[in-house]
Amino acid sequence: MRLVVVGAAGRMGRTLVKAIHDTQGCVLSAAIERPGSPALGQDAAVLAGLPASGILVSNDALAAFVEAEGVLDFTTPEATVAFAGLAAQARIVHVAGTTGMEPQHLAKLEAASRHAAIIRSGNMSLGVNLLAAMVRKVAATLGTDWDIEIVEMHHRQKVDAPSGTAVLLGEAAAQGRAVDLAEARVAVRDGQVGARQPGTIGFAALRGGTVIGDHKVIFAGAGERLELAHVAEDRSLFAQGAVKAALWGRGRKPGLYSMADVLGLDKF
Numbered sequence: 399m400r401l402v403v404v405g406a407a408g409r410m411g412r413t414l415v416k417a418i419h420d421t422q423g424c425v426l427s428a429a430i431e432r433p434g435s436p437a438l439g440q441d442a443a444v445l446a447g448l449p450a451s452g453i454l455v456s457n458d459a460l461a462a463f464v465e466a467e468g469v470l471d472f473t474t475p476e477a478t479v480a481f482a483g484l485a486a487q488a489r490i491v492h493v494a495g496t497t498g499m500e501p502q503h504l505a506k507l508e509a510a511s512r513h514a515a516i517i518r519s520g521n522m523s524l525g526v527n528l529l530a531a532m533v534r535k536v537a538a539t540l541g542t543d544w545d546i547e548i549v550e551m552h553h554r555q556k557v558d559a560p561s562g563t564a565v566l567l568g569e570a571a572a573q574g575r576a577v578d579l580a581e582a583r584v585a586v587r588d589g590q591v592g593a594r595q596p597g598t599i600g601f602a603a604l605r606g607g608t609v610i611g612d613h614k615v616i617f618a619g620a621g622e623r624l625e626l627a628h629v630a631e632d633r634s635l636f637a638q639g640a641v642k643a644a645l646w647g648r649g650r651k652p653g654l655y656s657m658a659d660v661l662g663l664d665k666f
């Protein structure tokens with residue numbers, strides 16, 4: 399499968415180039431960065447710590463997409479919306495791992511998914527998607543006298559909070575309780591905030607050092623606590639998940655899909 403990596407010089411971009419190199423049946427067909435990026439003209443494989451491939455980083459996304467079958471996109475919400483439009487034009491699979499997406503970005507992704515398969519997830523790992531399925535089940539089993547709090551920690555360079563994974567886990571908890579996360583969510587506490595409101599789902603975001611991604615969902619009841627956690631030890635697990643998603647999406651009809659679809663976890 400011919401794959402383009404956008405944001406190819408970023409932390410995930412470099413990891414994706416390596417994952418494509420390591421996957422039989424996949425080939426890097428182009429590497430894209432924004433206009434003005436110092437990475438333009440550099441060999442994408444060399445940036446990823448591999449021997450030179452001859453694929454030089456460029457900023458002509460549409461030209462790259464029409465020659466490819468899929469695009470792996472871990473960039474920014476604005477860039478991902480633009481790439482979704484181009485991937486729809488080129489009718490190629492779009493794997494969107496970008497987090498911090500607001501409702502207006504998601505609406506545009508939804509529109510683009512009428513023309514091409516988009517697989518979007520705040521976390522492409524098997525472990526987190528399995529955790530989400532467990533959280534949904536536990537939240538459905540326990541009543542609202544069990545408080546739900548989601549704690550995440552990431553490296554100091556991360557720009558969005560709460561993390562996409564924390565939101566994904568919050569959505570799973572909200573689904574389990576049959577409530578709307580937008581109404582139940584409490585993402586900031588500072589000062590005299592008053593006692594915890596029953597039924598809310600709280601978030602706490604920690605930032606520091608080089609932490610790749612730690613997530614914990616706490617169910618706090620009277621006199622006991624249940625904690626479900628995931629620790630990402632290497633970015634390659636997200637990249638491998640993204641490549642798997644692209645392969646799964648090849649030949650699939652247009653639509654907006656999730657990693658749970660790719661991993662067949664809906665039946666869990």
Ligand SMILES: NC(=O)C1=CN([C@@H]2O[C@H](COP(=O)(O)OP(=O)(O)OC[C@H]3O[C@@H](n4cnc5c(N)ncnc54)[C@H](OP(=O)(O)O)[C@@H]3O)[C@@H](O)[C@H]2O)C=CC1
Pocket residue numbers: 404405406407408409410411430431432433435472473474477494495496497498519520521522523562636
């Ligand atoms: N779903 C998942 O499993 C995972 C999701 N993520 C998410 O992926 C995203 C990227 O993370 P990370 O790699 O750490 O971030 P980085 O900042 O290291 O990488 C993002 C890259 O995208 C580039 N970029 C930005 N705008 C454009 C554009 N318009 N065209 C082309 N390239 C562009 C940036 O270039 P420049 O720096 O020059 O602006 C940068 O090289 C985040 O939203 C993160 O949360 C991360 C890990 C796993």
Ligand SMILES: O=C(O)C1=N[C@H](C(=O)O)C[C@H](O)C1
Pocket residue numbers: 497520521552556560561562563564610611612630
């Ligand atoms: O920015 C990151 O690094 C990560 N982002 C994703 C998120 O926001 O949940 C996934 C992973 O935790 C790493």
